Amino acid sequence: MIAVSAQGVVKRFGDTTALHEVTLSVPRGAVLALVGPNGAGKTTLVSLITGTRTPDSGRVELFGGNPRDWRFRRRVGVVPQEIGFLPCLRVREIVDLVRVHYDEPASTGALLARFGLAGDAAADVARLSSGQRRRLAVALAFVGRPDLLVLDEPTAGLDLQARRGLWQELRAHIGAGGSILLTTHYLEEVEALAHQVVVLFRGRVLAAGSVGDVKASAAQMRRVLADPGGGVGTISLEDAVTRLIEAAQ
Amino acid sequence: MMRTLTAHVLADLRMLSRMPAFTVPTVLLPSLFFLMFGAQRGPQGSTTPLVATSFATFAVFAVVFFKFGVGTAIERTAPWTRFARTLPVSPGNVLAARSFTAVAFALVAASAVFITARLISGVGLPPMELARVFVALLGGAVPFALGGLALGYRTSPRSAVAVANVLYLTLSYAGGLWTPPNALPPAIRAAAGFLPTYHWSQVVWTAASGLPWRGADWYALAGWTVVFGVLALDGYRRDEDLRYG
Numbered sequence: 001m002i003a004v005s006a007q008g009v010v011k012r013f014g015d016t017t018a019l020h021e022v023t024l025s026v027p028r029g030a031v032l033a034l035v036g037p038n039g040a041g042k043t044t045l046v047s048l049i050t051g052t053r054t055p056d057s058g059r060v061e062l063f064g065g066n067p068r069d070w071r072f073r074r075r076v077g078v079v080p081q082e083i084g085f086l087p088c089l090r091v092r093e094i095v096d097l098v099r100v101h102y103d104e105p106a107s108t109g110a111l112l113a114r115f116g117l118a119g120d121a122a123a124d125v126a127r128l129s130s131g132q133r134r135r136l137a138v139a140l141a142f143v144g145r146p147d148l149l150v151l152d153e154p155t156a157g158l159d160l161q162a163r164r165g166l167w168q169e170l171r172a173h174i175g176a177g178g179s180i181l182l183t184t185h186y187l188e189e190v191e192a193l194a195h196q197v198v199v200l201f202r203g204r205v206l207a208a209g210s211v212g213d214v215k216a217s218a219a220q221m222r223r224v225l226a227d228p229g230g231g232v233g234t235i236s237l238e239d240a241v242t243r244l245i246e247a248a249q
Numbered sequence: 250m251m252r253t254l255t256a257h258v259l260a261d262l263r264m265l266s267r268m269p270a271f272t273v274p275t276v277l278l279p280s281l282f283f284l285m286f287g288a289q290r291g292p293q294g295s296t297t298p299l300v301a302t303s304f305a306t307f308a309v310f311a312v313v314f315f316k317f318g319v320g321t322a323i324e325r326t327a328p329w330t331r332f333a334r335t336l337p338v339s340p341g342n343v344l345a346a347r348s349f350t351a352v353a354f355a356l357v358a359a360s361a362v363f364i365t366a367r368l369i370s371g372v373g374l375p376p377m378e379l380a381r382v383f384v385a386l387l388g389g390a391v392p393f394a395l396g397g398l399a400l401g402y403r404t405s406p407r408s409a410v411a412v413a414n415v416l417y418l419t420l421s422y423a424g425g426l427w428t429p430p431n432a433l434p435p436a437i438r439a440a441a442g443f444l445p446t447y448h449w450s451q452v453v454w455t456a457a458s459g460l461p462w463r464g465a466d467w468y469a470l471a472g473w474t475v476v477f478g479v480l481a482l483d484g485y486r487r488d489e490d491l492r493y494g
Contacts, residue, residue: 054494073337074337084332086329089260100256101337
């Protein structure tokens with residue numbers, strides 16, 4: 001069962017081509033990490049998958065349907081890169097508003113407790129710290145007990161403890177058969193969580209596969225570039241991604 | 250569908266009622282203006298309720314124009330709006346909720362003026378006239394809601410406030426919502442007949458006076474509804490293409 005499928009996707013903004021023939025899929029029970037520098041096209045791809053944009057060509061499917069059709073978004077929880085809430089509402093009111101969109105939502109109290117916000121239920125969202133806002137955004141993604149989580153830099157701005165706490169939640173989600181599409185700049189997060197990695201650069205897929213596959217691609221490149229010391233075992237994912245991007249520039 | 254619509258209406262009502270920047274100018278200011286300027290024109294008698302209808306129109310104008318104008322300009326660029334588009338709900342649901350909220354606030358704002366008038370004069374409109382006035386207020390508000398949308402899709406959140414205020418105050422004055430049209434300067438009086446606020450005030454006054462409505466006023470409002478509707482639709486499509494295309 002494929003949660004997300006993108007086939008030959010092209011997206012242009014005026015004269016700029018943000019995505020060139022991108023193909024990927026997120027199987028059920030897997031974590032796919034999208035990595036790449038700013039401007040690589042990660043958020044554009046996420047917006048196509050969550051139905052907030054449409055591809056110029058190619059095909060994007062969410063559980064076999066068009067993400068623009070709201071009925072196919074029932075099984076998806078999203079953490080956007082840019083977070084904002086309705087002003088003047090309390091934390092509990094925001095969660096309750098999101099809950100009504102789902103048939104069997106998680107309970108508000110339990111959800112807030114899971115994400116360390118139980119004591120802030122009555123707080124005005126404007127008074128939350130940036131870390132609390134990020135945690136609330138992540139909690140909202142879990143409200144509908146989703147089969148797929150689409151997380152655009154979900155741990156940006158979180159402290160180490162909160163980040164590790166989120167990793168645990170994500171592992172539990174995978175353990176229960178869920179899928180995750182994750183964008184992040186933290187490559188240790190990718191190594192800790194991802195089954196598959198797609199390296200994007202200037203809208204093109206530079207490498208795709210398991211963490212080991214991506215390292216092997218970079219190691220292969222080092223050998224080609226007369227660096228015989230470079231093997232899979234000696235290269236970190238960060239080095240591998242950096243090398244792939246430098247080679248593409 | 251009803252459940253999500255109700256939840257969005259309640260959230261919108263909560264949000265706006267906690268926002269003095271919205272409630273003061275839309276709900277309180279028209280009643281205050283009526284006390285300061287309108288009540289003096291009909292101190293003891295039956296003219297006070299008629300003058301109150303003008304200020305009630307001014308109140309409803311404020312609600313729909315600012316809710317749909319400034320509200321749209323702010324919401325269309327807000328991160329929450331983008332997030333809400335990922336929820337399993339049609340965008341039309343959110344617009345419907347916004348409309349319900351505007352009607353609710355419009356009724357409160359207009360009622361506040363009528364209650365103020367009743368308290369200071371002891372005279373109110375008969376129930377049938379009052380019911381027709383509310384029909385005229387809400388029916389006549391449609392082109393202004395669409396005008397607000399047209400404005401909201403063409404202005405930034407900052408400029409929307411300034412532009413909306415200029416249009417709102419100018420159209421209110423020149424359309425005769427503060428001063429009867431025959432008391433306006435001749436040049437403005439000549440132009441008033443072309444303004445949507447003039448025709449709106451006419452349908453409200455004729456309803457308050459117990460007279461039959463003139464078809465010409467409703468036709469003029471229908472014409473403005475088409476004009477603003479086309480502008481709003483064009484703005485909506487351009488914004489959709491820019492942000493969600």
